[in-house]
Amino acid sequence: MTLSNNFLEKAKSGDLVIGIVGLGYVGLPLAEAYNRQNTKVIGYDISKARADQLNAGQSGMKHIADARVQDMIEKKLFRATHNPEDLKEADTILIAVPTPLDVHHQPDLSYVKATCKTLATVLRPGQLIVLESTTYPGTTEEVMKPILETSGLKAGVDFALAYSPEREDPGNPDFETSTICRCRRSPREHHG
Numbered sequence: 552m553t554l555s556n557n558f559l560e561k562a563k564s565g566d567l568v569i570g571i572v573g574l575g576y577v578g579l580p581l582a583e584a585y586n587r588q589n590t591k592v593i594g595y596d597i598s599k600a601r602a603d604q605l606n607a608g609q610s611g612m613k614h615i616a617d618a619r620v621q622d623m624i625e626k627k628l629f630r631a632t633h634n635p636e637d638l639k640e641a642d643t644i645l646i647a648v649p650t651p652l653d654v655h656h657q658p659d660l661s662y663v664k665a666t667c668k669t670l671a672t673v674l675r676p677g678q679l680i681v682l683e684s685t686t687y688p689g690t691t692e693e694v695m696k697p698i699l700e701t702s703g704l705k706a707g708v709d710f711a712l713a714y715s716p717e718r719e720d721p722g723n724p725d726f727e728t729s730t731i732c733r734c735r736r737s738p739r740e741h742h743g
């Protein structure tokens with residue numbers, strides 16, 4: 552097992568680097584939440600325009616102020632990139648790409664599959680890959696694992712793979728990314 556990356560120690564010492572794939576309504580608030588803990592984030596988006604927009608200090612979202620993005624960049628805690636090679640630097644890679652419902656009302660996994668194909672080209676031993684996108688149980692094992700393993704690395708041996716569905720609720724005045732519970736009960740049940 553080469554999964555010796557000591558995530559907690561690295562987080563405490565400020566050395567942990569989080570990679571986020573997909574800088575939209577889920578990805579950017581996640582980056583912002585990690586930055587608030589002084590954890591460095593490299594955000595990768597397939598859209599060069601989106602990466603350029605963020606690097607220019609524009610959030611593109613009403614509930615995250617441009618000034619906040621500018622602050623994240625100035626503190627060197629965040630940078631956006633269009634180059635997947637930059638994800639090699641990350642200890643953990645969180646995937647927050649779209650999974651819209653298809654004509655059969657099933658999540659369209661084409662974005663997740665495309666992401667895994669890209670990650671297979673840059674994956675390195677010791678990394679933790681976490682799917683944040685909304686999907687059905689089994690996606691990590693049945694869909695992602697075989698694609699990621701085309702890298703030649705084995706899940707659970709060389710890299711770790713997990714699912715932690717995001718419960719982002721943009722504009723919710725009561726809960727934000729870092730305070731929404733990810734337990735089985737809904738956030739409202741849990742907190743209310």
Ligand SMILES: NC(=O)c1ccc[n+]([C@@H]2O[C@H](COP(=O)([O-])OP(=O)(O)OC[C@H]3O[C@@H](n4cnc5c(N)ncnc54)[C@H](O)[C@@H]3O)[C@@H](O)[C@H]2O)c1
Pocket residue numbers: 572573574575576577578595596597598601647648649650651662665666683684685686717718719720721
């Ligand atoms: N928006 C919400 O409130 C919300 C809440 C809970 C869960 N989710 C889930 O989170 C996931 C992401 O949703 P979102 O609203 O953030 O989507 P979004 O459309 O706002 O952002 C997705 C980003 O991913 C990028 N992207 C697409 N394909 C990519 C690829 N192959 N590689 C890198 N980047 C890529 C897009 O350019 C875009 O910037 C979905 O599964 C969604 O169902 C969203």
